[in-house]
Amino acid sequence: MNLFDQYPVSLTNSLTGNKEVFQSLNPGFIGMYVCGPTVYNDVHLGNVRTFLTFDIVSRYFRFLGYKVRYVRNITDVGHLENDADEGEDKIAKKARLEQLEPMEVVKHYTEGFHEVMRQFNILPPSIEPSATGHIVEQIEITKRLLEKGFAYESNGSVYFNVRKYNQEHHYGILSGRNIEELMESGRDLDNQDEKRERIDFALWKKASPFHIMRWPSPWGDGFPGWHIECTVMSTKYLGETFDIHGGGMDLKFPHHECEIAQGTGATGKRPVNYWLHSNMLTVNGQKMSKSLGNSFLPRELFSGTHPLLEKGYGPMAVRFFMLQSHYSSTLDFSNEALQAAEKGYKKLMNAFNLIKKMESVPAGKPMSELNAEFKRLSEACYLTMSDDFNTAKTLAVLFEMSARINDLKSGNINLAEIDQPVFDSFKQTYIGFIEQVLGLQEEKEENDEVLRGTLDLLITLRKKARTDKNFALSDKIRDDLKKIGIQINDGKDGEMTYSIE
């Protein structure tokens, strides 16, 4: 039996607002699309949270045995400074300010984005298409929407006709918005405007003579609108209807609403079965965002140079911190919370290292109670993750498991009291969930041969001192090492381990 049949996943579908049991379109396969970054700027921690959320989603689905095609785009054209289809293109603006070719800007920030993803151990998607690589397709779908009457041309630009669309379909289905109110709100259109309604949005924008990012089209030189790229790239690689579409909560309206309208308008089919939205990272209760100026850059976090931080934190401690809350809740970012997370993370990894070295032994006298507990814990990992990817609950289970691992280590319980298959599955589950599902790994420690050799020598000396009952010397070695951030721990049989701060 497949793991995904054994532990069916339920998830909160933003389209219905309900938690639903997930069922893939093609048994055993999942198509997932996530809105990637607009590469005109450095990614901050808020962005990281979203990509982490969907990293977990894809990791867990794969862990359960699904074959996942995960598409995450790079927006490198068409994202204007505001959504009234006015203002400069973000990439073009940055290029102008920096006196660079737009594609230089794109390249630079794409590289930076990838670097950050690697640091946080966020796996790359299966396909990472870019908007500029799909201009032809975007023109094609725009033509199709024109043919179907869901779009109109105006002065070299093409706009989506929301009013017309809403006569046959439901615009606002995702965000719960009322189209009448949407049409009334906002300022009135003046004669200069190309759009018929405020809520109509651009599929294609005419390029001014000075606009450097431009492509020929049936309507003259121009560039694509922001929303259309996602419709094109998702359907091209995943089909006209696919399983999961994800993104940050702030993209729900208008971006995802427009995607639904475009896809439905073009194909007559509903483009996505399950919409998943991750919530915001906040600082003092307020959304972390570039425009509010409260955003943290990953490098400021690692180095601890941000004014709000007392010290630096490793990417894995931060990853752990984010996993302690559910993706659908806001998560507040603070120095204290990070410190607590760092300690918890270390505790979990300590047990991780211990169990990796443990081997099951034939059960001498199986204790049914212990067996039952070990079984229950292993199974609980799957149940909590299958419950809407509840990483917080899963971590709670893993902490319980780590307590049992420490019990085994310290001899509070005996390995021989647990049936071999039960322990093997326990071990496999603990390691699998930490490493593969949650993507936690050891922080890269200085793997300095010289340092390790020196420490081994000091440990040998300290062991000698202890057997000689020269406690003054053994304490000095330990205390002095502690001062420079190295903790010596004495084990049961005189063996010693160390950890570096």
Add this chain to the structure above:
RNA sequence: GGUUCCGUGGCCGAGUGGCUAGGCUGAGCUCUGCAAAAGCUCCUACAGCGGUUCGAAUCCGCUCGGAACCUCCA
């Protein structure tokens, strides 16, 4: 104003009708030459008011407070 959501113990943060979340902090105990680590125990909460129910942090209503979206942001 409209749409959506939240308010949990010293802090962070799960939990959506009955059963211990968990992490961090603090106190104590065990282990230890002494520490550290680890294990155990304790400090035990659901913004306020009313209602439904045998029973509510969990459902409903109101009040207060906060947030996101409706303008660019994951």
